[in-house]
Amino acid sequence: MDPIRLAVVGAGAQCTESLMPGIPYIEEIDLVAVCDLQEELAARNARNFGARAAHTDVATMLRDETPDAVMVVGPPQVHLDVGLQVIEAGCHLFIEKPAAPTIEGARQLVDAAAAKGVVGQVGHMMRHADPIRIAADFAAADDFGEVLSVESRYTTWPTRQLSPDKGWGTPDEDWSYMMVQGGHPIDLIRHFLGPIARVAAFRAHGAGSAKVYQVSLESVAGKVGFLNLQDSYNGWTTGLEIVGDKMAIVTVDDLGRVSFRRGECHVEAERGTKGNSTYVWEPHHTLTKWQRSGYGTQLQHFAGCIQAGESPMPSLYDGYRNLVVGQAILDACESGQVVAVPADD
Numbered sequence: 001m002d003p004i005r006l007a008v009v010g011a012g013a014q015c016t017e018s019l020m021p022g023i024p025y026i027e028e029i030d031l032v033a034v035c036d037l038q039e040e041l042a043a044r045n046a047r048n049f050g051a052r053a054a055h056t057d058v059a060t061m062l063r064d065e066t067p068d069a070v071m072v073v074g075p076p077q078v079h080l081d082v083g084l085q086v087i088e089a090g091c092h093l094f095i096e097k098p099a100a101p102t103i104e105g106a107r108q109l110v111d112a113a114a115a116k117g118v119v120g121q122v123g124h125m126m127r128h129a130d131p132i133r134i135a136a137d138f139a140a141a142d143d144f145g146e147v148l149s150v151e152s153r154y155t156t157w158p159t160r161q162l163s164p165d166k167g168w169g170t171p172d173e174d175w176s177y178m179m180v181q182g183g184h185p186i187d188l189i190r191h192f193l194g195p196i197a198r199v200a201a202f203r204a205h206g207a208g209s210a211k212v213y214q215v216s217l218e219s220v221a222g223k224v225g226f227l228n229l230q231d232s233y234n235g236w237t238t239g240l241e242i243v244g245d246k247m248a249i250v251t252v253d254d255l256g257r258v259s260f261r262r263g264e265c266h267v268e269a270e271r272g273t274k275g276n277s278t279y280v281w282e283p284h285h286t287l288t289k290w291q292r293s294g295y296g297t298q299l300q301h302f303a304g305c306i307q308a309g310e311s312p313m314p315s316l317y318d319g320y321r322n323l324v325v326g327q328a329i330l331d332a333c334e335s336g337q338v339v340a341v342p343a344d345d
């Protein structure tokens with residue numbers, strides 16, 4: 001099968017450090033061009049990652065290179081504006097998160113892609129991280145039972161006020177957090193719980209931009225979840241715990257170690273000890289960021305779905321719904337009430 005002819009818009013930090021390094025390993029992708037307003041960045045990434053052309057103007061690139069798909073990695077306003085331009089040109093779209101600076105903008109992308117008959121994916125990469133895919137396989141097995149609850153812990157650098165004049169859309173620190181960081185753990189909990197029906201939440205703001213949100217969620221299917229969002233640490237840590245109703249639990253620590261517990265004995269001497277017999281998967285030291293965190297595997301999934309004529313995930317619709325849930329969390333913090341999440345539309 002022919003590889004997908006991919007063009008890239010944006011050659012800044014995220015694209016260069018996390019996304020493009022995986023591309024040379026993905027046989028489903030043929031990298032045709034890189035575009036950045038800054039000519040030297042476009043030329044550098046085209047040279048270093050094997051694209052045949054470099055551009056500084058998106059319209060020219062779309063016209064000259066006729067890609068099948070375009071990856072857009074810039075400020076959220078660029079995701080929206082260039083995303084609409086890419087869709088209008090009939091190309092499939094991969095955009096980094098957040099899909100847009102506003103809920104309305106994210107919805108616009110969903111509707112535009114549907115009208116044009118192209119697919120879109122948003123860069124909430126954790127769904128595609130190897131440890132999360134392994135946990136998902138455990139959770140989907142018959143002997144795990146129904147997923148009853150999911151807890152997602154997410155600790156990040158304090159998100160400061162973003163600058164609207166640089167395409168970031170809002171000076172509001174809470175909404176900035178939901179756009180820049182909160183969308184990731186929200187996407188992960190939606191991945192395992194399905195559509196969210198209502199949320200209850202508390203938040204605390206501390207020194208500087210430090211803040212935490214503690215959120216209880218109920219899914220439309222009546223399952224429950226907990227988001228422990230800590231925007232108060234000089235680093236990035238994550239945790240996930242999924243509970244099944246056949247007395248099984250799977251956890252993932254820091255997108256690394258996966259532990260599966262079901263209280264069964266593996267050797268005779270365990271019987272009656274009341275100990276915890278645990279299956280553990282740990283990443284090999286050669287496992288790279290593009291597999292472990294999902295930055296590259298998400299792009300492989302995107303290209304593979306286009307080849308197969310399938311819809312990728314997380315879709316543009318997921319990107320939109322992650323922002324809807326983020327807003328409901330902030331509304332719950334503000335009101336002190338349980339807040340109904342607007343239904344899927």
Ligand SMILES: NC(=O)c1ccc[n+]([C@@H]2O[C@H](COP(=O)([O-])OP(=O)(O)OC[C@H]3O[C@@H](n4cnc5c(N)ncnc54)[C@H](O)[C@@H]3O)[C@@H](O)[C@H]2O)c1
Pocket residue numbers: 009010011012013014015035036037038041056058073074075076078082096097098123124125180
């Ligand atoms: N998924 C993740 O874990 C993750 C991590 C970090 C950043 N991000 C996202 O990646 C995005 C980019 O972040 P960054 O740190 O790389 O930003 P950046 O400012 O370093 O890079 C953005 C680049 O886009 C270029 N650009 C802007 N408008 C353009 C246009 N119209 N045409 C061509 N090029 C244009 C700029 O010149 C710049 O080089 C952000 O939306 C951020 O939320 C995601």
